[in-house]
Amino acid sequence: MNGSNGSERILRRFAASVKTVIAIFFLIPLVFTILVSVRPEAEPVTRGNIFFGSEVTWENYDRALIIAPWSMHYVNSVIFVAGVLLAQLVTVTCAAYAFARMRFFGRNLLLLIILLQLMIPSGVLLVQNFRMINTLGLFDTRIALMIPYWGSAFGVLLLRQTFREVPIELEEAARIDGANLVQVIRHVYVTNAIPAYLAFALVSVSSHWNEFLWPFIITRSAEIRPLTVGLNKLIKTTDQGAFYGQLMAGTLIVIAPLVLLFLLFQRQFVESFARSGIR
Amino acid sequence: MNRLCKSLVLITALALLMTGAVIAQDDIVIDFYFPSATANDAEGIFQRYADTFEERNEGISINPVFTGSYTDTRNTILTELQGGGAGPDVAVMLSIDLYSFAEEGYIVPAQGFIDAMDDGGAYINDFFPSLMANGVDDMGNVWSIPFQRSTPILYYNADLLAEAGYDSPPTNNAELVEIAQALTTDDRDGLLVPVAGGFPIWMYQSFAIAYGRNIVSDDPTEVYFNTPEAVAAVEFVRSLGTDLGVGPAGGAAWGDTPVAFLAGQAAMIYHTTGNLSRILDGADFEVGVWYLPSGPAGDDGAGYGSPTGGGNLYIFDDGSKSDAELDAIWKWVMFLSSPEIQADWGATTGYIAANATAWETEPLASRAMEYPQYGVARDQLQHADKEFSSYATITIQGIINKTLESILTGESEDAQAAMDEAQAQIDGILAEYK
Numbered sequence: 125m126n127g128s129n130g131s132e133r134i135l136r137r138f139a140a141s142v143k144t145v146i147a148i149f150f151l152i153p154l155v156f157t158i159l160v161s162v163r164p165e166a167e168p169v170t171r172g173n174i175f176f177g178s179e180v181t182w183e184n185y186d187r188a189l190i191i192a193p194w195s196m197h198y199v200n201s202v203i204f205v206a207g208v209l210l211a212q213l214v215t216v217t218c219a220a221y222a223f224a225r226m227r228f229f230g231r232n233l234l235l236l237i238i239l240l241q242l243m244i245p246s247g248v249l250l251v252q253n254f255r256m257i258n259t260l261g262l263f264d265t266r267i268a269l270m271i272p273y274w275g276s277a278f279g280v281l282l283l284r285q286t287f288r289e290v291p292i293e294l295e296e297a298a299r300i301d302g303a304n305l306v307q308v309i310r311h312v313y314v315t316n317a318i319p320a321y322l323a324f325a326l327v328s329v330s331s332h333w334n335e336f337l338w339p340f341i342i343t344r345s346a347e348i349r350p351l352t353v354g355l356n357k358l359i360k361t362t363d364q365g366a367f368y369g370q371l372m373a374g375t376l377i378v379i380a381p382l383v384l385l386f387l388l389f390q391r392q393f394v395e396s397f398a399r400s401g402i403r
Numbered sequence: 404m405n406r407l408c409k410s411l412v413l414i415t416a417l418a419l420l421m422t423g424a425v426i427a428q429d430d431i432v433i434d435f436y437f438p439s440a441t442a443n444d445a446e447g448i449f450q451r452y453a454d455t456f457e458e459r460n461e462g463i464s465i466n467p468v469f470t471g472s473y474t475d476t477r478n479t480i481l482t483e484l485q486g487g488g489a490g491p492d493v494a495v496m497l498s499i500d501l502y503s504f505a506e507e508g509y510i511v512p513a514q515g516f517i518d519a520m521d522d523g524g525a526y527i528n529d530f531f532p533s534l535m536a537n538g539v540d541d542m543g544n545v546w547s548i549p550f551q552r553s554t555p556i557l558y559y560n561a562d563l564l565a566e567a568g569y570d571s572p573p574t575n576n577a578e579l580v581e582i583a584q585a586l587t588t589d590d591r592d593g594l595l596v597p598v599a600g601g602f603p604i605w606m607y608q609s610f611a612i613a614y615g616r617n618i619v620s621d622d623p624t625e626v627y628f629n630t631p632e633a634v635a636a637v638e639f640v641r642s643l644g645t646d647l648g649v650g651p652a653g654g655a656a657w658g659d660t661p662v663a664f665l666a667g668q669a670a671m672i673y674h675t676t677g678n679l680s681r682i683l684d685g686a687d688f689e690v691g692v693w694y695l696p697s698g699p700a701g702d703d704g705a706g707y708g709s710p711t712g713g714g715n716l717y718i719f720d721d722g723s724k725s726d727a728e729l730d731a732i733w734k735w736v737m738f739l740s741s742p743e744i745q746a747d748w749g750a751t752t753g754y755i756a757a758n759a760t761a762w763e764t765e766p767l768a769s770r771a772m773e774y775p776q777y778g779v780a781r782d783q784l785q786h787a788d789k790e791f792s793s794y795a796t797i798t799i800q801g802i803i804n805k806t807l808e809s810i811l812t813g814e815s816e817d818a819q820a821a822m823d824e825a826q827a828q829i830d831g832i833l834a835e836y837k
Contacts, residue, residue, distance in 0.1 A: 167666065187442070254488065255487050344468045346469070357439055366658030
């Protein structure tokens with residue numbers, strides 16, 4: 125064993141321990157949420173054992189479950205994020221191909237405008253978006269929930285970069301073999317950009333799953349409102365002070381599917397993020 | 404690609420089919436927006452009220468819509484109205500939202516409806532006068548009707564007080580400080596006043612009133628934030644966490660205060676009556692409730708005082724609604740503010756039922772009999788005063804909160820100077836309304 129091997133090992137160990145510490149830091153909120161959710165409401169964490177109360181209780185879940193029709197909200201959230209994602213996949217693919225491979229007047233200016241959209245906070249557009257939806261007669265419908273998200277500047281930029289890395293020779297070969305535009309996009313570009321799509325899907329799903337303001341403003345019927353609106357009922361207890369146990373139970377109910385999804389597909393997600401260059 | 408397109412079309416079609424509830428055509432539909440600020444199933448309770456109401460009033464159907472917190476509710480309604488939407492017919496909003504909505508012409512006064520009643524005087528006089536203060540404009544017109552109201556009171560751990568030899572709660576600031584100091588230990592605060600966390604104005608107002616002068620009057624163009632009373636009040640609150648050492652410096656956080664009290668980590672707290680049910684049900688010790696102790700304005704009770712808070716019923720009309728619709732709207736408002744519903748709502752949620760008759764009505768009557776603490780909260784109303792509200796309420800409230808916070812945390816050492824500066828800023832804003 126020589127010296128450089130030894131120092132390399134030390135370095136690797138050091139990196140591993142740093143990673144462990146960071147992982148623990150990231151885990152703390154989740155662990156804390158779980159612990160508080162099974163702690164009796166009358167026992168704040170500042171008193172007694174910081175990890176567990178006098179008993180493990182499900183009463184916070186029982187109360188949280190009563191306050192909102194969660195199963196209905198789940199269905200609504202799934203329809204909402206799926207409806208957004210499916211439309212986005214179509215729009216960003218088309219736009220990304222156009223910006224990556226087509227030449228047309230004003231291409232860079234258009235791209236710049238799309239880039240600008242990333243910098244506008246959506247809250248600013250609330251009233252205007254509402255006005256448009258209302259004029260279209262779509263107020264309080266599922267479609268109104270989704271429409272503003274059907275385009276995605278982030279998705280266009282991400283896929284444009286990925287498409288540009290696909291060798292142009294592949295497209296030329298496909299053309300010679302008689303593929304039309306749709307077939308080229310489908311077989312040459314989409315197939316080669318699966319990791320990017322997966323990364324984009326993850327970002328899209330998790331961000332819309334957590335979206336509150338727009339769904340809240342544009343819907344009135346409980347039958348189409350997503351999970352975040354249900355969670356809102358547990359948060360806003362200002363006339364009574366905080367109910368931390370109940371709040372944490374509700375939070376876990378809302379995030380559970382995303383956490384499970386991530387745990388199941390962890391390896392794939394991490395790889396696709398690494399390959400698509402998002403960190 | 405093809406399959407993707409097909410499923411897209413399918414989903415779109417499905418989504419369109421699933422939207423909107425079918426309502427009988429002849430019914431007048433009242434859109435009722437309500438916030439929720441307690442941990443109750445407000446949606447379920449309002450649905451129950453709506454069902455009862457619809458049974459008794461053929462041809463009117465109620466559409467209750469949950470609109471989040473008070474702030475969410477205000478923003479939702481403003482977005483909808485500014486964006487050309489229909490908006491609600493009736494909404495529960497903070498009692499202090501009056502001027503923001505009246506200025507824009509979104510709401511109409513309840514006064515017209517009351518005048519048209521046979522016994523309008525009896526209806527309106529049944530409400531506790533201090534709860535009406537924020538719903539009446541400077542001309543004496545009633546705009547909004549009290550619905551879910553609350554006011555700060557003193558909660559004390561009677562067991563701890565008895566242990567230390569105190570048989571009765573403090574009735575003035577001197578006794579308050581004495582008892583709080585006697586009950587402060589290493590792991591227990593003697594007194595928690597929730598003024599930390601961005602919204603100190605409400606609790607602060609009770610001290611300003613106890614010192615002899617509220618920071619608002621009936622005139623929405625006047626604010627009195629730099630008077631000697633106002634300054635002395637904030638200095639007293641600050642001293643609780645510094646010189647007197649009975650609570651954390653800078654005050655306690657709103658949400659944590661009742662939790663600490665229930666856990667025995669605080670002997671006395673200032674908090675809202677909205678919490679009464681939760682605290683009575685959750686405590687494993689004897690809970691005492693008393694008026695907020697009186698300040699220098701008078702030990703004989705003249706120095707009692709607390710602001711009121713909570714939500715009122717507002718009627719929305721831009722002038723386009725028919726008489727039949729307005730009639731139905733008023734029926735719903737009357738129903739929600741009736742002793743019957745107020746008694747039920749008060750007993751279920753802990754809000755103070757807003758009219759005197761409700762307290763003789765079940766289920767509140769027996770609840771108040773069982774827990775005399777409810778009666779104390781109600782009786783304090785005779786000493787209660789107006790909650791902060793003026794033109795440009797939100798902006799000015801923000802200035803006051805920021806100033807109070809900087810004084811309480813010690814960032815601004817000279818309270819008078821900071822409040823003079825805030826007052827000048829406020830006067831500048833209000834000048835254009837005079």
